[in-house]
Amino acid sequence: MNYQLRREKLRASLDQAEIGQVLIQNLDNIYYFSGFNALVTSRPMGLVISREKACLIVPIVAADSARKEAGDMDIAVYYEHPVGEQAEIGFYASLAKTLATGTQGGNIGVEAGKFSLDNLKILNELGLQPQDISRHLQQLRAIKEPEELDAIRTAARYVDYCVEKSVAEIRQGISEVEIDRAGVCALNKQTAADLPGASVACFSMSLSGAARSVMLHASSGGRKIRPGDAVVLCRQVAINGYWAQCDRTVFLGKPTPEQLKYFSLVQAAHAAAVEIIRQGIIASQIDQVIRAVYEKAGVAKYFLHRSGSGFGIGTTEIPHLSFDSKDLINGNMALVIQPALYIPGVGGFRYSDTVFVKDGGNEIISRFPKDINTMAVTSNTPD
Known part of the structure; x- marks a missing residue:
């Protein structure tokens, strides 16, 4: 730099x-x-x-x-x-x-x-x-230099790794904080081997069950995972001061039809946002297309925050992807898009990805899968 x-x-x-x-x-x-x-x-x-x-x-x-x-x-x-x-x-x-x-x-x-x-x-x-x-x-x-984009891309690779190792630990009887620990310990071990001398920071939140996964901001606790739970994993990793984020919602066992409905709606909102992200649009347009998916399904009132923001040295930078934002989306911006639904009595459904704005479109750089086959953890569920 x-x-x-x-x-x-x-x-x-x-x-x-x-x-x-x-x-x-x-x-x-x-x-x-x-x-x-x-x-x-x-x-x-x-x-x-x-x-x-x-x-x-x-x-x-x-x-x-x-x-x-x-x-x-x-x-x-x-x-x-x-x-x-x-x-x-x-x-x-x-x-x-x-x-x-x-x-x-x-x-x-x-x-x-x-x-x-x-x-x-x-x-x-x-x-x-x-x-x-x-x-x-x-x-x-807001507009990142090539070296900054490289740094964020590196962070994205390790945030994916942290999510992967967290998902691998989800099973009946494990607590939220133990899921956090598994992902963070694996991250620290891997970065120490790959990037000796680098500064590494991590934010980790795992919220499970219908009552806790609807919390927008909370600390992981001692609640133990049960069959049928939705587990919202929020992971942010910084390498040498530059952050990337990846959030996933994981199910222990086969999701119910109701869970699958909201899972699919958030996936559709995510896809709608990715479809329009490019330089030259206004940040509020990203929020609008996400909310349009929810409004059509009659669930917009359960999307309780903005649709994301810029990312980099800070975890909340401009542009702000909110309904009233006038921020212009420019090339070489790094964004986090955060479509979500928080359904009382059912659970939270959240999928965040780190995205680069490029000439002619965008690139999703947090790449841990979010398909239902990956998100429904059955191998660790007792028969």
Whole structure:
């Protein structure tokens, strides 16, 4: 990844708005422009990009990692223990010193969602006027570079593997958390062998039965799988900071006619979305075709969230595939499409895939099968 080129593009794009420097505090954006993949902690961090240079402000606990991953820029370290008069104690002291060396007065780009009153006080003292550039940063990240697409494709290969190993463990009497553990342990073992030195992260959720599989967001628990259950598997895997997602709904045993009905509807909605995804459409059109399938069947009220979003460094990026989205779909975007139904008393049915927008169409890069023969697990069901 060419982080310096990204910073140059940012500088050039903000010159027209007469923004002389930028303060970035969203960790995903910091990674995008610096290469520093920070761990989430209670300690604030910041990336200041001026016309002349870039400076990453980090706590002492992150200093070694920052120097290793973002070595092409200045690193300002702040402390939380007494180290002498020359050291900066605390983030805001270090931020004030860093900003004071940049453009005096004028406009500074900030992320409104990460901007605090403490930040505002410092900017006021330096005569800097904050301008929200959050949307602009999102737009820069939305269209992926070839290296980013390669990274997401790698993540998709391993998210498929995690799903595969999770499905293989589904049987009567196993708990949701044990299904999670099987997939995640297999993933960690395989990536350690294939990609030594890579950073690997995983989100895993397995919800089973009529009452739990309809939960949109929940933690896997100790409930044990029973014959006839639908099990919603949600898997997200990141390799070196780039994510891919694959969700599948698996049945222990032969699905009932009612389960098969909703399974087939979600599959049809998925196919309708894939059919229209291409550059030049509006994101809301993807949501519309999915909902149209459900409306025709009289079940649209059971689709309770948007149809997906952009994916990459973040697991929710623009474009947002919602009914009211005005985001334009462009080539080299990475999307996750998430058609689903949540039927009270019956269960949840969810199929998510990671998709690349390409010239003339799209490519589904999460490829674990979703046909009913694969999704109905019978080999592990007692006779």
